[in-house]
Amino acid sequence: MNSPAPEDTVHPIPPRTLTVAYTGGEERRGPITMGQANMIRCILRDDPTHINIHDVWPVPGGASAEAVTDALRTLAVRHEGLRTTFPHPPGTAPVDQVVAAEGTFTVTVLDHAELPGEPAEYAESVARAARAGRFALEREFPVRITLLTVAGQPAYLALAFSHAVADGSAMAILREEFTELLAGKELPDLASLPPVDLAAVEASPAGLRKSEASLRYWERIIRTGPQEMFAEPRGRRPGTDEEARQLTLRSRRGGRALAGAARRTGHPEATVLMAAWCALVAHRAGQDSCVTAVPSANRFHPRVARSVTTTSQDALLHLDVRVETFDALVARTWGAVLNAYRHSQFDSVRLWEMIGQVTAERGSHFGRDVVFNDVSALPAPLLGTDAQEGDGAEHELVWGPPQALPTRLLAFTYRTAPQLHISLWAAPSLFAPEEAEGFLSGLVLLLEASAAGDVPMGTLTEVTAVRPAERGPDWLRLDGCWVSPDAVRETLGRAVGGLPVHVTGEPGPGGTEAADGTQTTDGGKGPADGTDGTGATDGTDGTAGGAPGTEPCLTAYIARGETPLTPEEAHRALTALIPAAGSGVLAPRRYVLVTDPPAGPDRSDAWRRLKTIDEGTGRGRQV
Known part of the structure; x- marks a missing residue:
């Protein structure tokens, strides 16, 4: 999130x-804790530069x-998490943690005649560079430490x-100590x-009940x-990586409006x-x-508040926006966020x-x-140098690195x-640069309107100048999702080896058919066709046509010969392709097999x- 170091920085002293x-x-x-298991899964899977974290401590x-290394030694002895490794056979994920009674760690000393550039930014770049390379969970000390000195002085x-x-919270505790x-x-x-003791609490009957409740909430x-928030013709599948540039908003206007x-x-x-x-x-x-992941520190109880370990897990917020006014949505948000945080340990x-x-x-x-990760409650120094600059900006948008x-x-x-300071990364397949800028500016405009x-x-379109996604008339809302029957037909055709396939929205109660036999409820209408942008035509109901029970069901006909x-x-073959399929692909509710196409x-x-x-449905469980 912060400025990288100049690539040509040279350390004159080895x-x-x-x-x-x-x-x-x-x-x-x-046993490992739930938070550790969650992060270890990511560590074993993701790019280390994405999952490792860093901090800079001014001396x-x-x-x-010597005083610096003595303080580091004291912290290592004081906090078991810093003496913890996770033994596991190759190709498996750890299930246990081992705390060492003694050991060693290394400190790399980079001495300078003077620190290059902006010293704090330079230190930040050194810390960020150290994130590269996967930690060896089974044996490596879990902190890479570089001491920057000037003529020998830390x-x-x-x-x-x-x-x-x-x-982030654990790093703040360590920095303070x-x-x-x-x-x-x-x-x-x-x-x-x-x-180790936190894991025992999580494994207690009360801890297991909490985890079970979280799993039910997520389910x-x-x-x-x-299934995907941005299901639209130009979208890509969730989980398909893109490279996005950082867009940073600094706005005193936004700060005043929010207050x-x-x-x-x-x-x-x-x-x-x-x-x-x-x-x-x-x-x-x-x-x-709106379904959005909201990382939660999970440090609500004193027994966890100052634990030096990883407790952060996702809270999953599902907020129904079908209300008449923004004030009503704010009132609804309070309870929904609390409920999401209550179910963020699993x-x-x-x-x-x-x-x-x-x-x-x-x-x-x-x-x-x-x-959406709100880290504004963390101590300002922990947010890095870039997050602390530009207090005087009335309203500016600055593009950063990808x-x-x-x-x-x-x-x-x-x-x-x-000021309101937000950094945004928006998938370029969905947001052209001017649309990403318009989104953040629209957020400020909405806050200003709400303040008034x-x-x-x-x-919302008039207030924020943000326009809803445009979808063609063939798109349907099915099972709470925007679906493209054409995209489903193409993907299913590939899944069954090129057999003739026809996919259609079968009429629900109250639905009618057009002359060609296709569904003609209002399920194909998107916001560009006259809804208010929340997906409901009357602001009160979430079905595609605005009336309960009229939502069609997707049926696939396959001529198998x-x-x-x-x-x-057929269902198993289709679901295997869905993760890499285009946007708007949802499996049909019913598969009908015939011999030859009509x-x-x-x-x-x-x-x-x-x-x-x-x-049949193609599922072991009827849906």
Whole structure:
């Protein structure tokens, strides 16, 4: 999120390595925590530069290198998480953690006649560079430490952490304690649990009940919510990486507007900002709800508040935006966010097993395609130098470097006062540069309008200048998702080896058919056809045509000829392709197998008149 170091930076003095020994800890072993399991899954899968984390600790003037290493040694002995490794056979994921009683770590010393460029930015670049390379979970000390000195005098510590042992809150705790140690202060006794004990709490009956409740909460959303927020002709599949440039908003206008909207509505600024984000995302996507991942620190209880470990997991927010006014949405957001945070502790292995089962039954693919991470409550120094600059900007948008984006829309909120400071990464397949700029500017416009008075949700286009996605008349809303029958037909055709396929929306109760036998409920209308951008034509109902029960069901007709094909085999072949398919692909609710295609292969009524050989949902569980 911060400025990289100049690539031509040269250290005139060769680096040297200090080996620091520590002893006096207690050797322990136990299961890993839910937070550790969640992060380890990402560590084993993702690019290390994405999953490792970093921080920069300024060294107070006058502190010696020996004092710095002594403070680091004290922290290693004090916090079991820093002495933890995760043994596991190759090709498997760890299930246990081992805490060493003693050991060593290294400190790389880079000495300079003077620090190049802006010293804080340079230190930041050194720390960021140390994120490259996967941590060896089974044996490596989980912190890479570089001491930057000027003529032998310590100036900064640049650190890269394994996310298996620390998160943003843990880094803040360590930074605070490091500073106190160098100031000669005595640290208080530990009041929060180390990871081994935290794992025991999670495995208790109460902890297991909490995890089970979280899994049920997530399952409800994954079964019923949109499978992809940005299902539209130009979109890509969630989970398909793109490279997106960072777009940073710094706006004193936005800060004043957020404060004013919070005062007027009587809700916290964080709630108002979340409501505005969800309203604008759903409006732009043409959805009647917003599903967004909201990383949670999970440090609500004193026994976890100051634990040096990784406790962060996703809270999954599913916010229904079908309300008349923005004030009503803000009121709804408060409870929805609390509910999401209550269900952000879970067994990640079981979570992904559940997601796999549910998406196979639903015929969908869950993508973490919208992420909103509000870190404005963290201490300002922890946010890095780039996050602390530009306080005087009335309203500016600045483009930064690109990075691989495994989501469709990612936002970090660094500050809300005196300016609103947000960095956005928007998939270029969905957001042209001017659209990304318009989205952040539209967010400020919505906050300004809310500060002045309540905002009808049906006026979001006029208020924000953000237009909803455009979809052709062939797109349908099915099972809470926007679906392109043509895209489903093409993908299913490939899945069954090129057999003739016809896909149609079968009439639901109250639906009618056109002369060619296709569905003619209002399910094909998108926001460009006259809805308010929330996906509901009357602002109260989320079905495609605005009336309960009229939503069509997708049916696939397959002319199998002599091919021995069953509905189960067709569904299994299709769901295997869906993760890499184009946008708008959802498995049909029903598969109908016939021998040969009709004379009019584009007419649904012609397919319906054929003799059925076999039919079914293709799922083991009826949906």
